Amino acid sequence: MIELDEQQRAAQAWFRSLRDSIWAMLEQLEDESTLPGSAGRFEKRVWQRTDHGGGDGGGGEMGIMTGRLFEKAGVNISTVYGQFNPDFAKQINGAAEDPRFFATGISLVIHPANPLVPAVHMNTRMLVTTKRWFGGGVDLNPALPDAAETATFHAAVKATCDRHNPEYYPAHSKWAEEYFWVPHRNRHRGVGGIFYDHLNSGDWAADFAYTQDVGRCFLETYPRLVREKMHRPFSEAERIAQLKYRGLYAEFNLVYDRGTTFGLKTGGNTDAILMSLPPLAIWE
Template identity: 55%
Template sequence: MMMMEERKEAAAWFHELRDQIVAAFEGLEDRSAGEGPAGRFEVTPTSRPNNGGGGIMSVMRGGRVFEKVGVNWSEVHGELAPQAQAAMTARGVPGVAEDPRFWASGISLVAHMQNPHAPAVHMNTRMFWTPSAWWFGGGTDLNPCLEYDADTRFFHQVLKDACDPYDAGYYPRFKEWADEYFFIPHRGARGVGGIFYDDLNTGDWRADFDFTRAVGEAFLPAFLPLAEARSKQDWTADDREAQLVHRGLYAEYNLVYDRGTKFGLATGHDPNAVLMSLPPLAKWI
């Protein structure tokens, strides 16, 4: 089950999605009337030890709209570290305990905004392969520090519209999964939710890949209108304080619970790329 062509196609599409999002975010910076020059992404190649693949880390700091946003793409391979091997075996991934080889590709995005009224957001989609199995995973969730019910409804409706043509049960199932996954036991929900799925293998690679593409392609229509509209609002020092405190909650989740953070660090990926999700400034009270 080498799936060389499928893996090549998936990695190329994740790269293409990365390019589309980077261009869209820089376009939003250009349209913004905020102070200072329009933000631009700094692009850095990343690599893993022993020629285990790598990727592209793209980070924008100090833009008109985005205080910090990372859009990373990767294609990596090698052998799972014992910790990752044990975790996947515990999840029921077949064959991993006997053969630790893997390949993975995907895109990972986290945006922290200048304006406290504009919501932070996370998105990722990925394909994972082992000699015995393959699957897709990903999703997106909205993380406003100042919540607007209309924004939450809009974001979720775009995601539902993306899911429904593939399976009417996907959106409610993956929404519930997001609510459970993006949850901090000692704090509560880290945002207003979205969708999350993992280990998606219906037996039809093409159908599962097409669905994953639909999720990735829904991201900009779901998020960009909210970011553009809310970034035009006036904000106060109290709003900024609420934003920084909420970012502390986001950082706690990514450092303690996030599966992607744990996997990236355990498999030797560039720690700066793995931890690009952390906000530039945060507070705890």
């Protein structure tokens, strides 16, 4: 167990608190659902990581819910540390000089049962090597895009960004547009949002506040989008469209997602890393 500094403790505590709030929010939506079956509840699985060098490497808590509204919802937190593999260290900001690292964060992916309700992804994290920064974002992934819904989501995200820096939304939404592109399918994974990395403005408290607000934006905005459509009936054709879209989602996460690569390269819990994959998907 390493000794965490004040900033590391504050970030770790925030991600845990946010996780607890998100679990409660999603379980409340499960209670409100009129779909058949019992309301889902999160099951927590604790895991420990062994460092590349063989010592203690931290760990995390994986939370999975299988419900009637959310076919699969995964919300994980982790705090890991140790040393990067020498080859991987060269790819990480500030690690080529010294392979030691610390990372704490939250990651979630939600796959609704109703294809009219959008899937969503959100993650935020703090990393420390010889440098210190925040990264993450939130993006909407509807199987059946709705222009009004997309506009509502982006307006909420933009308002969050603008409270901190008017340059954030243009830059971070463009980053998301580029990042969530699936080259082999020649299309985007979803309808965008924001993505940022290596955020170190020189004011740690301001960067942390922005990262916290990204989490709050998800917590406040996603339930509104869910409640708008969760009781609407859907057709078999819409369900098939959803399952086909999930195939695209899985392809991106397995081939291009940085978080997947980071987790696997640093000896994270494989089930927690791959919790983002949908429970059911089809390919043509």
